[in-house]
Amino acid sequence: MSDPNKSGVAYWKATLKLIMTCLVVWFIASFGLGILLVEPMNSIQIAGFHMGFWFAQQGSIYVFLVLIFYYAWKMNKLDEEFDVQED
Amino acid sequence: MDLKTLTYLVVGASFVLYIAIAIWAKAASTGEFYVAGKGVHPVLNGMATGADWMSAASFISMAGLIAFLGYGGSVYLMGWTGGYVLLAMLLAPYLRKYGKFTVPEFIGDRYYSSAARIVAVVCLIFISFTYVAGQMRGVGIVFARFLEVDLVTGLLIGMGIVFIYAVLGGMKGVTYTQVAQYCVLILAYTVPAVFIAFQLTGNPLPQLAFGSTVSEGNAGGGTYMLDALNKIVLDLGFLEYTAGGKSMIDIFAITAALMVGTAGLPHVIVRFFTVPNVKDARSSAGWALVFIALLYTVAPAVGAMARYNLTTTIQTGEVGSPDGNLAVADVPEWMTRWQSTGLIDWDDVNGDGHIQYYNHKTAKGQELEAQYGWKHSDKPKFSGELMVDNDIMVLANPEIAKLPNWVIALVAAGGIAAALSTAAGLLLVISSSISHDLLKGVMIPDMSEKAELLAGRIGAAVAIIIAGYLGANPPGFVAQVVAFAFGLAASSLFPVIIMGIFSKKINREGAIAGMLTGLVFTMGYILYFKGVFITPMAENIPANWLFGISPEGIGFVGMILNFAVAFAVSKVTGEPPEHIQNLVEDIRTPRGSGIAHDH
Structure with a gap:
């Protein structure tokens, strides 16, 4: 990168975009499916679980887990792409 | 062997293990005392964070709470895990890059103000003592119930153990004992759950069992x-178990307050100061959640x-x-x-x-x-x-579930491990905020490292004695103040840290005004309904609540107020100085985290 300032700005923009995407998923899995939409979701039943209840007590936690590891993996790639990784 | 002897043996063996680790991991410098020399492997740090985070309340009370609240209990499950997503993405990597020792230190530097640092120390001490009193109480109760000693003796033994490894080992000792404590507590939690799941449904995985059909031979056999x-x-x-309970807006607000509060708890944040670099801070938050989820996905099954x-x-x-x-x-x-x-x-x-x-x-x-x-x-x-x-x-x-005696003994050791590990983590952030932020940072800046280390040890010892006293003589409000701890973390510390990283425009005046607004509003609201030191001024019922939000969820509103006030005040009082804007710029990129900062 020729201009370190410019690449810094682009890196930060890419970071914010990734965080926003992850937080949208985070919101949908917990506040969305587990709280705001819990009633319609509860009308779907898989095995003994009503889905709204399942997202509130199980599913959201699994989504959180996947999200953090996805974020960590993606951020490490961004670091290298913009050449700001740790030495 | 009878149950009592067996319990003494298992609990005693776990204590010997913790003390052996403490002697092995004795802290030799302030860096080791505060942040374990920043050399903790991210997976081990995740495990230690899990033990740090899962308290006596998570271990002993949460499943029972969910059992009686049903769907309403989901606020704890989502709230106390979802915060790790915020922690991983918004805080941990940036605070690790900043690379110093404590949360108030970051706030003081970013907002170029000792006043901001002191406000942060006050919040931190209040949050942490609230929490630690409950842990010491938990230790005493487990001792009293399983070992049949009286509460005060139980407390003294617990204090003695924490004293040895927190005072001697500092963060380094605490980290590695927490790893051992995590193993004890997770085993103690999941073993009975697996047996019960298998007996009731024929499926040994608790997470699946509570969605399965009841085995024939049990009441209600054949139905889900x-x-x-x-x-x-x-x-x-x-x-109804799987629906209903609290109003939707209250469930929303409580979940949000617990999530944000989790991400703002100093003893959790500081764990991410102990890993070697930014990359490890990111993945370590994921590992922490893996180890926490092991208990948190089993808990609702145990409850049901x-x-x-x-x-x-x-x-x-x-x-x-x-x-x-x-x-x-x-x-x-x-x-x-x-x-x-x-x-x-x-x-x-x-x-x-x-x-x-x-x-x-x-x-x-x-x-x-x-x-x-x-x-x-x-x-x-x-x-x-x-x-x-x-x-x-x-x-x-x-x-x-008619399980053998060794499982009962294990549950006793697990309960004690959960309480001790959380207590130690809390005591450590209290002592470091006193020795590092108040003494070294504000009062005696030219203190030698040796003196600071000694001050940290004395601070930890004094904090243990106060915590023990609070455990033995719990002020009537211990059960109510959990809302306080999370509400304060959510409405004071979390917003200023986030704004300090994600905005260059927030200045000293804005941060202090925001913190104080969030703090006063949230405290005021909780006192108004719960009356911790005073008589409540209104009955704690939904009809009286602001927007129908209970005191447990009000930290969420406090957080929004904090953000709004900080932005407005910063807007009218001018930008922070250039070196601060450069500092923000610097913590946003990982490069250079390995370079030693001078402390």
Whole structure:
């Protein structure tokens, strides 16, 4: 990168975009499916679980887990792409 | 071998292990004392964070709470795990890059102000002491129940153990004992859960078992457990298990306050200062959640299964049929054994020789009384003729499932591990905020490292004594102040840290005004309804709440106010100086985290 300032700005923009995407998923899995939409979701039943209840007590936690590891993996790639990784 | 000897052996062995680790990991410098020399492997740090985070309340009380709240208990599950997403993406990597020792230190530097640092220290100390008092109490209770020593002796033993490894080992000692404590507590939690899941449904995985059908041979065999549970609790006048409870807005606000509060708790944040670099801080948050999720996905299964077992133990047959309820003469042995602890009690008020367990406060319950001649006890916490405390759901689990004595001993060691690990983490952030932020940072800046280390050790020792005192003489409000700890973390510390990283425009005036607004509003609201030091000024019922949000969820509103005030004040008071804007720029990129900062 020729201009370190410019690449810094682009890196930060890419970071914010990734965080926003992850937080949208985070919101949908917990506040969305587990709280705001819990009633319609509860009308779907898989095995003994009503889905709204399942997202509130199980599913959201699994989504959180996947999200953090996805974020960590993606951020490490961004670091290298913009050449700001740790030495 | 009898249960008591076995319990002494297992708990004693776990103590020997913790002390051995403490001697091995003795801290030699302030860097090791505060942040374990920044050399902790991310997976081990994740494990330590798990133990740090899961307190006596998570271990002993949470499953029982969920058992009685049903869907309403989801706020704890989502709230206390979802915060790690915020932590991983918004805080941990940036604070690790910043690379110093404490949370108030970051706030003081970013907002170029000792006043901001002191406000942060005050919040931190209040949050941490609130929390630690509950842990010490937990240690005392586990000792009292399983080892039959009195509460104060139990407390003193617990204090002694924490003293050895926190004062000697500092963060380094605490980290590696927490790793061991995590292993003890997770084993103690999951082993009984697996047995119960298998007995009840034939599926050994608790996470799947509570969505499976009940095995033939148990009450309600062949139907889905949650469906059977819903039906029976509705028949007895309780709330449906998988739906209902609190209002939607309140569930939303409480979940949000707990998530944000989690991400703002200093003893959790500081764990991410201990890993070698930014990359490790990101993945370590993921590992922390893996280890936490192991318990948090089992807890709702334990809750639902325990509620089902309890209800069908009492309601053995058709509701209303003469032999449909447990006969007083037939109560199982575990009920008699736990009756002496006051965690479970029964009273055959209508004298029919059977125990009825139903919600006499609802119309359905009154219908049952009119129809079948049931009568309820007027003693506190009774439902019909039975009283059950939340805590028994985990503590008596192995006995309810008729598991061998070594499992019971393990649960005792697990409860103690959960309480000690959290207490140690909290005591450490208290001592470092005193020695590093107040003494070295504000009062005696030219203090030598050796003196600071000694001050840290003395601070930890004093904090243990205060915590022990609070555990023995809990101010009446201990149970209520959990809302305080999370509310304060959510409304004061979290927003200023986030704004310090993600905005260059927030200045000293804005941050201090924001913190104080969030703090005063949240504290005021909780005091107004709960009256911790004063008499409540209004009844704590939904009709009186602002927007229908309970004191537990109000930290969410406090957080929004903090953000709004900080932005508005910063807007009218001018930008922060250039070197601060450069600092923000610097913490946003990982490069350079390995370079030693001078402290």
